[in-house]
Amino acid sequence: MVYFDAASGAPLHPVARQALVASLDEGWADPARLYKEGRRARLLLDAAREAAAEAVGCRADELTFTASGTRAVHTGIAGALAGRRRVGDHLIVSAVEHSSVLHSAEAHEAAGGSVTRVPVDRGGRADAASYAGALRADTALACLQSANHEVGTEQPVAEAAEVCRAAGVPLLVDAAQSLGWGPVAGDWSLLTASAHKWGGPPGVGLLAVRKGVRFAVRGPADERESGRAAGFENIPAIVAAAASLRAVRAEAAAQAVRLRELTELIRARVPELVPDVEVVGDPVRRLPGIVTFSCLYVDGEALLHELDREGFAVSSGSSCTSGTLTPSHVLRAMGVLSEGNVRVSLPAGTSAPDVERFLAVLPGAVAGVREKLGAPAPRAAVRRAELVLDALGKRCPVPVIELAKVIGEVPVGGTVRVLADDAAARLDIPAWCEMRGQEYVGEEPADEGAAYVVRRLS
Amino acid sequence: MVYFDAASGAPLHPVARQALVASLDEGWADPARLYKEGRRARLLLDAAREAAAEAVGCRADELTFTASGTRAVHTGIAGALAGRRRVGDHLIVSAVEHSSVLHSAEAHEAAGGSVTRVPVDRGGRADAASYAGALRADTALACLQSANHEVGTEQPVAEAAEVCRAAGVPLLVDAAQSLGWGPVAGDWSLLTASAHKWGGPPGVGLLAVRKGVRFAVRGPADERESGRAAGFENIPAIVAAAASLRAVRAEAAAQAVRLRELTELIRARVPELVPDVEVVGDPVRRLPGIVTFSCLYVDGEALLHELDREGFAVSSGSSCTSGTLTPSHVLRAMGVLSEGNVRVSLPAGTSAPDVERFLAVLPGAVAGVREKLGAPAPRAAVRRAELVLDALGKRCPVPVIELAKVIGEVPVGGTVRVLADDAAARLDIPAWCEMRGQEYVGEEPADEGAAYVVRRLS
Known part of the structure; x- marks a missing residue:
């Protein structure tokens, strides 16, 4: 392990x-x-x-x-x-x-x-x-x-x-x-x-x-x-x-150099290896051993289980890992994606081969979770100027997965109105828009939950 | 130790x-x-x-x-x-x-x-x-x-x-x-x-x-x-x-028998070996390993140091051991002597020879402390019907030592009025009276501290 x-x-x-x-x-x-x-x-x-x-x-x-x-x-x-x-x-x-x-x-x-x-x-x-x-x-x-x-x-x-x-x-x-x-x-x-x-x-x-x-x-x-x-x-x-x-403390200076190199490697490689990932946290003013990223269309708890099976113990601030189902207050305050969140925090003495193996295993683990959740692949669809997506009762990351599936069904300039009652949607739908170059129009009241309006820009 | x-x-x-x-x-x-x-x-x-x-x-x-x-x-x-x-x-x-x-x-x-x-x-x-x-x-x-x-x-x-x-x-x-x-x-x-x-x-x-x-x-x-x-x-x-x-728990029944025998021995022998001692606590309904006694005319902290020098670690609820100089609230509530208090609490596995050695060492330790404090020995004196003993500013166990020194100076039926401002006196003077068969008449207000009135009965 x-x-x-x-x-x-x-x-x-x-x-x-x-x-x-x-x-x-x-x-x-x-x-x-x-x-x-x-x-x-x-x-x-x-x-x-x-x-x-x-x-x-x-x-x-x-x-x-x-x-x-x-x-x-x-x-x-x-x-x-x-x-x-x-x-x-x-x-x-x-x-x-x-x-x-x-x-x-x-x-x-x-x-x-x-x-x-x-x-x-x-x-x-x-x-x-x-x-x-x-x-x-x-x-x-x-x-x-x-x-x-x-x-x-x-x-x-x-x-x-x-x-x-x-x-x-x-x-x-x-x-x-x-x-x-x-x-x-x-x-x-x-x-x-x-x-x-x-x-x-x-x-x-x-x-x-x-x-x-x-x-x-x-x-x-x-x-x-x-x-x-x-x-x-x-x-x-x-x-x-x-x-x-x-x-x-006596070992701190040497360990900091080592761990910073390893977390730099993770920061740089994860977005290359895994599509639709956001690395979060200040890129420069940061602790040597911590790197955190969030994966679109991924259930954080399922990803942790996949990584545990592969022999890696990591943590997650994703909404889906805590018993309370509340998205991490830290990610929420930062306004970044909370779904599929992974925090890698390296102990002193972590070896480079272990980090390399983690990077080798991660893409498959993410892909596996996405596949099980039915994450989107492009498809043809009837184009309507506005589309209502009923994601009520569906929990993170399903509403965003559904949104990604249907955004192509409206023409550029058209909107998708996502009805959702999961607290994480308020954070993750705007974050998805920012990552995908779509416009987040805003939130509107709805009979149940809220309606999140997204305009297709590309 | x-x-x-x-x-x-x-x-x-x-x-x-x-x-x-x-x-x-x-x-x-x-x-x-x-x-x-x-x-x-x-x-x-x-x-x-x-x-x-x-x-x-x-x-x-x-x-x-x-x-x-x-x-x-x-x-x-x-x-x-x-x-x-x-x-x-x-x-x-x-x-x-x-x-x-x-x-x-x-x-x-x-x-x-x-x-x-x-x-x-x-x-x-x-x-x-x-x-x-x-x-x-x-x-x-x-x-x-x-x-x-x-x-x-x-x-x-x-x-x-x-x-x-x-x-x-x-x-x-x-x-x-x-x-x-x-x-x-x-x-x-x-x-x-x-x-x-x-x-x-x-x-x-x-x-x-x-x-x-x-x-x-x-x-x-x-x-x-x-x-x-x-x-x-x-x-x-x-x-x-x-x-x-x-x-x-698995050892408790056997240990209880052993320790109870040893504390019974201490309870029985201490009053035989040391004059002017009160063994305190319920003699029957008690834990197997604890026995506590108080020694008249003794400063508890000095006695602990003596015993430490002899290689024994014990504790004291005596007023003189705590930093605050307040007599133990337990002894106070019981109304027993608080001065020169020693708690012996035996850990599991205590050996009989160690207890015997403690009993051999204790009388000398107590006598040594009493000698340093000038504890009373009988002496002839002019007999007055009432005597005022000024013990203001003197701390436990000095007021009781002074009382014991002068009680013989009044005739049987006469009284000693002890002026004292140490909190322990309120507890220890009545306790001394009970131990020595003298009558504690009561406490009266005084300009400084309080006056404790004792009638000589024997």
Whole structure:
């Protein structure tokens, strides 16, 4: 099995494994205790905090170990909002943050707070000027990821931190995808990360809160981790997290060059090998190991199964892979095709032959799924000036497949009115138009679902 | 080093270690993913849940893995209170619950809820009738530990569950100290536990919520663990927790017999070997491995250091060991002596020679601390009918030591008025009177601190 889903979670780094196993014997006792085992556990915890703080670029007493990256985000956002309650209850996030950030924003809204979601460009990148524009007198906190988890696009965090700092607003940076590659640039106020994303063990998140940032812990009191992470410290995992972060950093520059070459290859070759593909994400300002593309007329889940059968583990932000059938909020915010989406995220040490084999296998896998779904091939048809396509009850990617089949049936200048009730259609029909050089006229209300009007241009 | 602090955290059980190391290779991937590694991780997680649920005595779909026992308690209490918000906001806890429960209660009060703290007897045991008496029409939840963490006293959870069930109120049982010994009896509604207490790894708590119990998750949404434990699952640790729970249970009956013999020995011998000692906790209805005693005229932290130097790791609920200088809330609720407190909690496999050696070392350790503190020896004195002892500004155990020194200076029937401002005095002066057969007349207001009046009877 070739694992190309490092952005979900990296396999355990050998250094992490070694440190974890070693500290099972040394670090199991309660670091709050006064006897020898307790003092030894405390020393391990202190040393891990020093090492992790150095990698983050903060002071040891600014760094808390949490039970996961998600928990770090939840605690960081809630604590910063509570700490600045007197200023106001306005929160700024980008539209492409990780779900832990967006769910925190939803919880904040549900509790009466207000949220601005800053849009991104077609490459998935937010703009520091948009953050400046979103700042208000009652803004308590702004959040911006260091890089996007679905498409790899790097965000302008240093610039965003600068505009926030000028307004006296703290910026929380979710650095889950990038911390293994290097420290986050710029004058951020809070930072979160997750050890299993860089090859550390599960069960460890980082939350850094700069001195001077107002922060109020919410929920029941607890003495551990400066009151910011309730519960007994998981010292073996914390030691492994810190040790592996240091090890991964030492290898980062060399790995970045290797992985960037491999993802460049995928970016360049996929559109040559597979018809009707859109490679998404910023082509330049991106993480070394992530490349994402979407395949027209393809069901993402079916494609993942095909690739799994061929021995490749990849992920998908396609509407058809999640249990909820909602298209990926990231792809939606970018306005790109969401159907048949594949995210390839290479772990450190990925070999070129594995990538070559992936490229060799992909075209057949896509063609196989398309064939099963009955994707379009040209055919003669009666030409009417307007055609109504009833795709009600049909799920992504069927409405777009049907559209592609019938567009040739209207003359150039004629329109197809697609009736559809699948949420993904709103995103995928305009995206298809852009890819195929057809005009997306717009959406109109309909008795059921909505009508998406497309004008044939070629 | 002999480790006698299993109630704080047990050393990793060999089965836990083996399972943890093995599943680092098998269980690192995201169990929500569709590819082979993800499916394998999901299978491990499902199997661990089945095994743990069987040990708890609940259905697998009633059981959530959290990041710690503390987190299980926080989530369980908050969720049950939120789920029954329409019934009311009254919470019942015993006065001797773990701090995670009491801190949850304080957070609930701070948010406007009301809390009843059920008292315990001198053995640390709550009474089901007191729970019945505390129930109100607006009671949303009651909490009772299965056994106390400081003195080992077992609580009447089955009876409490029955009275709660009759009133339609859910009972949450914190089973952190007992789950390794066996399932919790009775018709409880929610149950929490912590793996590192039974020899599992740190980083895993259990939260069981019976079907039909109203439960509303608070905080940001998250899809993992039925929405009840946000963040990436720590599968290797979860697998190790479940495997070790099963292993510990298989050994429980035999270990209980062994450890009970050893703690019986300590209970019997300590008062013979050390003068002025009170063994606390229920002598019969108690956990096999815990025995707690308090030594008059002793600073608990100094005694812990002495014992550490002699190679024994024990814990203390004494006022003098915690950073906050507050006497243990458990000992306070029991009304027993808190000074010079020592909790001995034996891990599985403790050897009789180690216990014998502890008993050989203890008298000298206590005597050494007493000597440094200048504990009383009989002396002749002028007898006055009333004597005022100014112990203002003096901390535990100095006021009691001074009292013991001067009580002989008043005639039988005369009184000593102790002026003290240390919080522990309120507890320790009455406890000393009970131990020494003197009469505690009562507390009176004073310009500074309070006056504690003691009548000499013998």
